[in-house]
Amino acid sequence: xIYQNLLLTKMLDFLNYNQQMLLTLxxxxxxxxxxxxxxxxxxxxMLTDALSHSILLGIVLAYFVTKNLNSPFLLIGASVFGVxxxxxxxxxxxxxxxxxxxxxxxxxxxxxxxxxxxxSTFARNVHLDTDIVLMGQVIMIPLNTMTVFGVExxxxxxxxxxxxxxxxxxxxxxxxxxxxxxxxxxxxxxxxFSSGLLFYGLMTLTSFTAVAAFDAVGAILVIAxxxxxxxxxxxxxxxxxxMLLVSIIFSILNSISGFYLAIAFNVSISGMIAxxxxxxxxxxxxxxxxxIITAIxxxxxxxxxxRLDLLIMHLGNHEDQEDAEFELGFATIKDHLYWxxxxxxxxxxxxxDQGFVxxxxxxxxxxxTEKGRLRYDMIxxxxxx
Amino acid sequence: MLSIFLNKIFSLNFAxxxxxxxxxxxxxxxxxxxxxxxxTMILATVAGMVGTITVLKGQSLIGDAIGHSSYPGIILxxxxxxxxxxVSLMIGAIISGTLAFIIIQFIDKNSKLNLDAIxxxxxxxxxxxxxxxxxxxxxxxxxxxxxxxxxxxxxFGQAAFxxxxxxxxxxxxxxPSLLILFLFYKEFKIFVFDEVYAQSIGLNSTLMYVLLxxxxxxxxxxxxxxxxxxxxxxxLIVPGITALQWSNRFSYVLIIAxxxxxxxxxxxxxxSSVYAGMxxxxxxxxxMSGLAFIxxxxxxxxxxxxxxxxxxxxxxxxxxxxx
Numbered sequence: 001x002i003y004q005n006l007l008l009t010k011m012l013d014f015l016n017y018n019q020q021m022l023l024t025l026x027x028x029x030x031x032x033x034x035x036x037x038x039x040x041x042x043x044x045x046m047l048t049d050a051l052s053h054s055i056l057l058g059i060v061l062a063y064f065v066t067k068n069l070n071s072p073f074l075l076i077g078a079s080v081f082g083v084x085x086x087x088x089x090x091x092x093x094x095x096x097x098x099x100x101x102x103x104x105x106x107x108x109x110x111x112x113x114x115x116x117x118x119x120s121t122f123a124r125n126v127h128l129d130t131d132i133v134l135m136g137q138v139i140m141i142p143l144n145t146m147t148v149f150g151v152e153x154x155x156x157x158x159x160x161x162x163x164x165x166x167x168x169x170x171x172x173x174x175x176x177x178x179x180x181x182x183x184x185x186x187x188x189x190x191x192x193f194s195s196g197l198l199f200y201g202l203m204t205l206t207s208f209t210a211v212a213a214f215d216a217v218g219a220i221l222v223i224a225x226x227x228x229x230x231x232x233x234x235x236x237x238x239x240x241x242x243m244l245l246v247s248i249i250f251s252i253l254n255s256i257s258g259f260y261l262a263i264a265f266n267v268s269i270s271g272m273i274a275x276x277x278x279x280x281x282x283x284x285x286x287x288x289x290x291x292i293i294t295a296i297x298x299x300x301x302x303x304x305x306x307r308l309d310l311l312i313m314h315l316g317n318h319e320d321q322e323d324a325e326f327e328l329g330f331a332t333i334k335d336h337l338y339w340x341x342x343x344x345x346x347x348x349x350x351x352x353d354q355g356f357v358x359x360x361x362x363x364x365x366x367x368x369t370e371k372g373r374l375r376y377d378m379i380x381x382x383x384x385x
Numbered sequence: 386m387l388s389i390f391l392n393k394i395f396s397l398n399f400a401x402x403x404x405x406x407x408x409x410x411x412x413x414x415x416x417x418x419x420x421x422x423x424x425t426m427i428l429a430t431v432a433g434m435v436g437t438i439t440v441l442k443g444q445s446l447i448g449d450a451i452g453h454s455s456y457p458g459i460i461l462x463x464x465x466x467x468x469x470x471x472v473s474l475m476i477g478a479i480i481s482g483t484l485a486f487i488i489i490q491f492i493d494k495n496s497k498l499n500l501d502a503i504x505x506x507x508x509x510x511x512x513x514x515x516x517x518x519x520x521x522x523x524x525x526x527x528x529x530x531x532x533x534x535x536x537x538x539x540x541f542g543q544a545a546f547x548x549x550x551x552x553x554x555x556x557x558x559x560x561p562s563l564l565i566l567f568l569f570y571k572e573f574k575i576f577v578f579d580e581v582y583a584q585s586i587g588l589n590s591t592l593m594y595v596l597l598x599x600x601x602x603x604x605x606x607x608x609x610x611x612x613x614x615x616x617x618x619x620x621l622i623v624p625g626i627t628a629l630q631w632s633n634r635f636s637y638v639l640i641i642a643x644x645x646x647x648x649x650x651x652x653x654x655x656x657s658s659v660y661a662g663m664x665x666x667x668x669x670x671x672x673m674s675g676l677a678f679i680x681x682x683x684x685x686x687x688x689x690x691x692x693x694x695x696x697x698x699x700x701x702x703x704x705x706x707x708x
Contacts, residue, residue: 045502046446053615095688097681101501102626105445109619110674113667116541121662134540134615135516220453220516224509231502262517271516278510282488285496292495 017142022259024141024157025273028213029225029251031164034171035206036230037240037247041182047086047203048226050104051210052219054085054111058211060118075159075211082207083200085111136218138269156216163212170205171244174198179240221270228277229254232284235291254280309379310337311347312356315368316376328365412658421544421658424552425611425650425669429620431559432604433646434566434639436621437628438597441577445626447489449618450504452605454485456515456614459539464518464528469535471551471610478539478606485511486598512614542613544654544665551610558607562600566639569596574635612666619670620646627677630684649673 039045058081062074092103146155181188181195188195213222233247258273286293318327326332334344351357356372368376412418439448455478462477485507492503522528575583576593584590608617628641653669682688
């Protein structure tokens with residue numbers, strides 16, 4: 001035990017302030033994206049926006065009770081309030097007087113407004129700055145330390161490690177139930193477990209995670225950490241386990257790149273990570289298998305292939321016929337396929353390089369090789385000729 | 386002489402009347418209050434009417450995303466113009482809000498992501514960019530020299546600091562917006578309720594979208610200084626939601642939304658001027674949301690009416706069963 005502690009202390013000593021910050025951010029990111037995958041799958045992404053704004057009211061109210069900004073009850077109180085927000089939104093949309101989006105849009109600005117009013121009237125001299133609420137204080141992470149089992153480590157890191165552990169256990173234990181209720185909620189009810197209970201379990205953890213992350217990274221980055229990597233992973237993968245894994249990888253990449261960019265330009269760290277998260281998600285939109293750039297590339301590639309196929313067809317069709325001498329000369333190929341000199345040469349050379357075609361120097365024509373003839377037969381089958 | 390005398394009596398009586406119902410005439414007649422109140426009331430009226438269309442189209446959260454997304458435009462406009470001039474900051478907000486809107490639509494069309502995931506990602510990325518730029522200009526050798534205290538006002542809004550020029554700006558945006566709404570009233574109505582039909586009778590729905598986005602964007606951009614990037618979405622959707630509790634007719638809904646918006650703006654501004662330290666934007670939103678919840682409870686379609694109807698039905702049923 002003592003030896004272990006010594007090792008940990010050594011390790012944390014070895015990590016400088018920057019690395020402690022980065023480690024905290026990465027741990028926070030992983031904890032968020034584990035739950036984020038299920039939020040994205042269940043179309044609950046904007047609830048994170050509502051949560052991250054309305055827990056401010058939870059924090060203020062809990063502060064009035066505990067009178068201490070560092071109390072762990074503050075975290076619990078704020079988390080419970082987050083769950084209450086989700087419950088209130090659900091209740092409001094269940095009355096069918098408003099749509100679900102409207103319910104989200106009416107509840108969280110109200111709670112946020114109440115929080116701002118309460119802070120500005122009753123808690124003016126308290127260290128609850130509204131700027132910090134939005135941007136967090138990543139810089140302060142390494143300065144705010146606590147001692148756990150004889151090891152001094154940043155408080156935020158400790159909290160986030162615990163949250164990560166809880167989230168991980170939740171996802172591992174309930175992965176089947178979460179999967180079924182994400183993809184087929186009706187079957188989930190038939191299969192005999194309550195997707196409502198699971199939903200509130202998920203929301204409770206989301207709320208807890210958001211509250212714990214809130215202090216370090218701020219309300220805006222929390223949203224990005226929950227939704228961004230999960231959204232990217234959703235576009236790239238087709239199985240839940242892969243999606244979880246890919247979202248974690250994305251989250252780590254976003255944190256590292258955002259952190260070092262922010263350090264390089266001396267700007268807001270949490271803001272920069274939100275930007276890199278948005279950037280990677282946008283790039284995934286463009287570059288995934290169904291993405292627009294991929295589609296353009298594939299179309300281009302197909303067109304190219306089709307032209308080469310056309311050329312092989314032409315050669316194959318005329319090869320054994322009497323007019324081969326005439327049809328397979330360079331000039332005729334060019335005219336019959338309506339290509340210009342340069343293009344025809346390039347495409348013929350390409351086929352020669354690939355070994356489909358060879359030049360017959362005696363007859364001054366182009367002929368298919370053995371491989372080319374095979375390809376010719378395949379093309380005939382493929383196109384149904 | 387007489388007119389002055391009459392005027393005095395009238396104003397005195399008026400003041401007494403106001404005082405009698407608990408309103409402070411001193412505050413109501415102060416120049417600052419009138420400016421702020423005019424600004425917020427006009428804004429809330431237009432925002433309520435325009436926002437109703439967004440609510441009916443089922444896109445109420447887009448306003449929230451665009452509100453957040455206009456923040457980096459404000460900082461960029463400041464960096465380019467090197468001043469806190471309301472007009473240039475507003476143009477910056479419109480540009481970056483529009484850009485965010487275009488990206489949202491682009492991703493929606495070209496990926497399998499749900500709209501809410503797209504909104505959440507774009508919202509946080511854009512607002513994050515705003516934070517990055519803000520921290521970049523703080524302490525920057527060039528930009529740091531220009532006073533930039535007003536910039537944080539655009540996050541939470543600082544209605545108490547608006548001046549006559551801001552009210553003019555609101556009017557310049559409000560009048561054309563309302564004009565467009567009235568001129569294209571029928572088109573908007575069809576566009577809102579049946580887009581396919583609208584297209585089939587030759588209505589250009591792309592043009593309608595562009596018009597709607599243009600109006601929404603400019604309302605958001607003017608509102609930022611008063612209510613801030615985070616809360617501006619409420620101005621758009623809450624009056625609409627309230628109005629929808631009372632009527633199903635598009636024209637009535639628009640009128641009720643306008644009334645709800647301006648009334649809440651007045652009450653909210655008044656409360657924030659009476660009690661020091663209360664910010665105007667949040668006060669107005671609390672009043673607005675209060676009205677919305679009251680409406681949901683007591684309106685003809687509301688919870689109370691539903692409950693009574695159900696009770697009556699059950700009563701009748703049990704009676705008929707006994708008979």
